[in-house]
Amino acid sequence: MALSIGIAGLPNVGKSTLFNALTKTQNAQAANYPFCTIEPNKATVLVPDARVTMLSEKCKPRKTVYANVDFIDIAGLVRGASKGDGLGNRFLATVRECAALVHVVRCFEDSNITHVDGNVDPLRDVETIETELLLADLQSLENRLEKLKKMSKGNKNALATTHCMQTLLEHLNAGKPAKTFVPQDKDLFLDVWNELGLLTAKPVIYCANVDEEAAAEENAFAGQLRALALERGAGFTRICAKIEEELQGLGDGERDELLQSYGIGESGLAVTIRAGYSLLGLCSYFTAGPDEVRAWTIRSGWKAPRCAGVIHTDFERGFIRAEVISFEDYMRYPNEAACRAAGVLRTEGREYVVQDGDVLHFLFNV
Numbered sequence: 001m002a003l004s005i006g007i008a009g010l011p012n013v014g015k016s017t018l019f020n021a022l023t024k025t026q027n028a029q030a031a032n033y034p035f036c037t038i039e040p041n042k043a044t045v046l047v048p049d050a051r052v053t054m055l056s057e058k059c060k061p062r063k064t065v066y067a068n069v070d071f072i073d074i075a076g077l078v079r080g081a082s083k084g085d086g087l088g089n090r091f092l093a094t095v096r097e098c099a100a101l102v103h104v105v106r107c108f109e110d111s112n113i114t115h116v117d118g119n120v121d122p123l124r125d126v127e128t129i130e131t132e133l134l135l136a137d138l139q140s141l142e143n144r145l146e147k148l149k150k151m152s153k154g155n156k157n158a159l160a161t162t163h164c165m166q167t168l169l170e171h172l173n174a175g176k177p178a179k180t181f182v183p184q185d186k187d188l189f190l191d192v193w194n195e196l197g198l199l200t201a202k203p204v205i206y207c208a209n210v211d212e213e214a215a216a217e218e219n220a221f222a223g224q225l226r227a228l229a230l231e232r233g234a235g236f237t238r239i240c241a242k243i244e245e246e247l248q249g250l251g252d253g254e255r256d257e258l259l260q261s262y263g264i265g266e267s268g269l270a271v272t273i274r275a276g277y278s279l280l281g282l283c284s285y286f287t288a289g290p291d292e293v294r295a296w297t298i299r300s301g302w303k304a305p306r307c308a309g310v311i312h313t314d315f316e317r318g319f320i321r322a323e324v325i326s327f328e329d330y331m332r333y334p335n336e337a338a339c340r341a342a343g344v345l346r347t348e349g350r351e352y353v354v355q356d357g358d359v360l361h362f363l364f365n366v
Helices: 015-023 050-059 089-096 122-151 156-173 186-196 220-232 241-246 252-261 268-280 304-311 313-317 327-332 336-341
Strands: 003-008 041-046 063-065 068-073 100-106 204-209 235-239 282-287 292-299 319-325 346-348 359-364
Touching: 003 015, 003 089, 003 268, 015 041, 015 068, 015 241, 015 268, 050 282, 050 292, 050 327, 100 122, 100 268, 122 156, 122 186, 122 220, 156 186, 204 220, 204 268, 220 235, 235 268, 241 252, 241 268, 268 282, 292 304, 304 313, 304 319, 304 359, 313 319, 313 359, 319 327, 327 336
Parallel strands: 003 068, 003 100, 063 292, 100 204, 204 235, 282 359
Antiparallel strands: 041 068, 282 292, 319 346, 319 359
């Protein structure tokens, strides 16, 4: 399961700078003028996970595979984007492909960097972006609803779906995002909901892009954004894109030293990915052995057969049982035989809910 995160926001808030820093690339042009990003940039990065490193050091496999995340740098949106202004609808379409959004908001003053609205105001900037996403959803839903109305004559299911979508339309027209809508019949509406791919249904991480002085201690702008995220139950991160740029190309020791000099505990990449995992309810289990150590991304609460299916559909279809060792126990004992002798290697069946950090071996038959 690949996690796809879109980096969105107004022009000149540091999206492309942050994208380059997080992905250690220079694919995204960063410049002091609106719309310097023309085509969406995409990069796949490894998920920092010390547990994978530790398992690899212990097992000394031929191959080590970390989980990965796709980051997509989306061009700056402006008022009227939903109607095609700025770079318009094609970038809103890019947003639909993402599982979650990192909404980068400028939280620093700098007279040398132009702000499209003339001054820094995080809450106003958030409202601008979210209004455009809401307007795009309204347009998409109205189009879909017209088609459904034509299909619904004499069709009870289509009529029920039409009624539910009409209620959703009223919800959006009231200025409320799709993520807060609760349909009366969730099962009936689920397929249509997934097909719509509504932008305001996406989980959001508000990212305060601050200057070096506010990297360790929050400034007033970032404080406003944090309060908004808390109020909405959204994710929040505070990152200095300029510092993240400085980390590029440094070794682990140099990187840690630079972060400490600014009073920062970890890189923006680690903070952002952790926030994404938490927001989407994701976690990792591991497979380990002399051939390969690998992290597998799953949703929290998944049972063993479904987790096995992430490796291969045959594993889920022919699932027999899973041998489970917690990461802590795996590292505590010298090998799996010792884990078995100590009773920390467990055999679990179809109803077992896989836990973050489990080291698993699946037995299956097809």
